[in-house]
Amino acid sequence: xxxxEDEGEYYDHDDELPTSITADLRMDPGAVDDTxxxxxxxxxxxxxxxxxxxxxxxxxxxAYESKxxxxxxxxxxxRTLMHDSLLETQKAESLLRGxxxxxxxxxxxxxxxxxxxxDERGAPVTDERKRKKILDQLYTTHGGSDGSSRAQSxxxxxxxxxxxxxxxxxxxxxxxxxxSENYHGVAKFLSLDxxxxxSSLLNHLKSEIVFVEKLGDSxxxxxESAEQVVCKSWDSYNSTVMxxxxxxxxxxxxxxxxxxxxPLDVWVAEMRYRMAVAFLSSVWEKCSTELxxxxxxxxxxECTRRSQLKDFMIKATEMQDELWxxxxxxxxxxxxxxxxxxMDRNRVENDVQASIRERAQAxxxxxxxxxxxxxxxxxxxxxxSVNDREGNFxxxxxxxxxxxRKAKVVEKRxxxxxxxxxxxxxxxxxxxFLQVFELPANCKLQPGSAPEVAFQNLIPPIVVPSMDGxxxxxxxxxxxxxxxxxxxxxxxxxxxxxxxxxxxKDRGQFEIVETSTSSGASKMFTNTTKRKLTFRxxxxxxxxxxxxxxxxxxxxx
Numbered sequence: 001x002x003x004x005e006d007e008g009e010y011y012d013h014d015d016e017l018p019t020s021i022t023a024d025l026r027m028d029p030g031a032v033d034d035t036x037x038x039x040x041x042x043x044x045x046x047x048x049x050x051x052x053x054x055x056x057x058x059x060x061x062x063a064y065e066s067k068x069x070x071x072x073x074x075x076x077x078x079r080t081l082m083h084d085s086l087l088e089t090q091k092a093e094s095l096l097r098g099x100x101x102x103x104x105x106x107x108x109x110x111x112x113x114x115x116x117x118x119d120e121r122g123a124p125v126t127d128e129r130k131r132k133k134i135l136d137q138l139y140t141t142h143g144g145s146d147g148s149s150r151a152q153s154x155x156x157x158x159x160x161x162x163x164x165x166x167x168x169x170x171x172x173x174x175x176x177x178x179x180s181e182n183y184h185g186v187a188k189f190l191s192l193d194x195x196x197x198x199s200s201l202l203n204h205l206k207s208e209i210v211f212v213e214k215l216g217d218s219x220x221x222x223x224e225s226a227e228q229v230v231c232k233s234w235d236s237y238n239s240t241v242m243x244x245x246x247x248x249x250x251x252x253x254x255x256x257x258x259x260x261x262x263p264l265d266v267w268v269a270e271m272r273y274r275m276a277v278a279f280l281s282s283v284w285e286k287c288s289t290e291l292x293x294x295x296x297x298x299x300x301x302e303c304t305r306r307s308q309l310k311d312f313m314i315k316a317t318e319m320q321d322e323l324w325x326x327x328x329x330x331x332x333x334x335x336x337x338x339x340x341x342x343m344d345r346n347r348v349e350n351d352v353q354a355s356i357r358e359r360a361q362a363x364x365x366x367x368x369x370x371x372x373x374x375x376x377x378x379x380x381x382x383x384x385s386v387n388d389r390e391g392n393f394x395x396x397x398x399x400x401x402x403x404x405r406k407a408k409v410v411e412k413r414x415x416x417x418x419x420x421x422x423x424x425x426x427x428x429x430x431x432x433f434l435q436v437f438e439l440p441a442n443c444k445l446q447p448g449s450a451p452e453v454a455f456q457n458l459i460p461p462i463v464v465p466s467m468d469g470x471x472x473x474x475x476x477x478x479x480x481x482x483x484x485x486x487x488x489x490x491x492x493x494x495x496x497x498x499x500x501x502x503x504x505k506d507r508g509q510f511e512i513v514e515t516s517t518s519s520g521a522s523k524m525f526t527n528t529t530k531r532k533l534t535f536r537x538x539x540x541x542x543x544x545x546x547x548x549x550x551x552x553x554x555x556x557x
Contacts, residue, residue: 049402050241052390053270057234058383059391060277064227067284071223071291075216077360078295081352082209085302089202090138091169092309096190096198096316097122099176103187110180114173168337172313175331179320189319198312201305208301211470216294218465219287226283231380233269233276238382240269244431267429268488271398275486278395279462286464293467303348314338399451403430406549407451411536412436412490421536423447424489425454432553434497434512436490436533448538458486490533499550507540510547 098113101122112124116138117131125131244264317335342348399407406428411421423445427435439445443457463469492514502509514531537543 049270050238051386052393053237053273054383055386055388055391056393056395057391058386059388060230061380061383064280068223068227072220073360073364074356075220075291076363077356077358078298079213079216080359080363081302081356082212082298085305086202086205086209087138088169089198089205089305089309091116091173092312093195093198093202094118094122095169095173095176096194096312098124099316100187100190100195102176102180103185107180111177114175114177114180116173168313168334168341172317172334175334179331185323186316186319190316194312194316197308201308205301205305208298212294212298215465215467215470216291218470219290219294222283222464223287226280230273230276230280233273235380237266237269237273240264240266265429265431265433265435265491267398267401267403267427267431267433268435268491270401270403272486274395274398274401275459282462283464286462290464290466299349299352302352303345306348307343310338310341310343397452397455399455404428405430405553406546407455408447408537408542408546409439409445409449409451409454410447412438413534413536415532415534423454424535425451425458426535427488428550428553432494434492434494434550435488436492437486438489446538447536448542492531492533494550494554497554499547499554501544501547502534508538508543509534509536510543511535 094116095113098109098116098118101118101124102109102113105124108126109124112118112126112131115131117125117134119125119134125134244266247264314335317331317338321331321335398404404427408426410424410426412424412426413419413421423439423441423443425437425439427437429435437454437458439454439457443454445454445457463474465474492512496516497512497514500511500513502511511532511534515528516531518526518529535543537546
């Protein structure tokens, strides 16, 4: 597993988030790509389509796992930073609210304030059990990858305490402890000038964190869901190839006594796998954009929060110094650090970036220590022992697959009397199948249109988690039904079909009649059943050429 530190350069810019993986439908399988994910495919002995795809899938999974792991670590680190920002603001509010109440209750109250042991009203809590409960809640984080609550690890707490903002607040609380006997009279100033604005900042920060976490978690779930679709498509394709290899011969219809084996079309499974990879690439691209917007938005919020928090603390300490001229030396040191604390945009962004990277490393080490052996088990042994170099290519469109012989846009009509003509894309595959895809009614394509254009109309728009989507209540992940239109409406095994060209007024049309062995209750009445479909092409010659192609394939079989 690559460490976050090894990818340090990868996170130096907002537009270089770990969400880059490509799959281009416009390129052939052997195309050369200059990205790190797909280096140049070196010359070598030719490999079968299945072997190449095995190598490609193995290579793709390795790259995807690394990128997804980096994205997950980066997001978890960002979550802990957001919650520590909230924790810092809560500490500051608790501190100042406590000061207001402590001006009336003197020393004992101020000692509780310095220890952050105050309730929601700002009243000091002296009971040991209640104080422990408050501190446990204060130091509980929701930064886990699964959104669960848990106590922050010692490593993350140490990081927060060592950072400038956190350490200053901690020392400021120590100052409140040391001046508990002297602090008196600042309550009115704090309650009227500081606390309302600080409370408003805290409430705004809470709402922003809730929204950002919901969006970020949805994006990562969308990426994981898209990968699951690819894995399932690969498993289906691999199983189909294995089954087809073990079922080279299909029994004749005359062998009625034998159990008929269902013909398998490898192209359909391969097509769905290729399109699943293309879908994953589009999801990565869109999710990368949304993550960039997300991180930039929260960085702006964090910079503004720190600047406002600095102003609040400066005003509070200056007022305290004005009222009490003999403050302990610690308060003077804190004031100096606050005034000298650089707030230029570049430096703050660099501090935030370094904090995220350091937190990601701590989370990575912590998760590695608690990882179970079952988490690293190999669930896809067929992807091992492959030549990585054979997987260095981009998946192309299913319409240029070696398993496809011909694709054409036609119109189809069923055998029923009232059936009307519908636009369809027909695919003639190497395994002697004719796959019929119904085109959406709004695509307005005619017989003879480009098959690529028709195939693109079968692909639905890709929707990934976005700010507008989360606000409007769109449910994610949305990829589970993305391939509905890629399921053939009709599938004919040409071995069992008669293809005939129509003449007369129906010139330009041809008919397919499939005869299959009856199953179920229909066996009582007939041994075979027939299924008929009529197709209309752009013209007579077009229909005649397509029919000849289909019949020639049957003759070869």
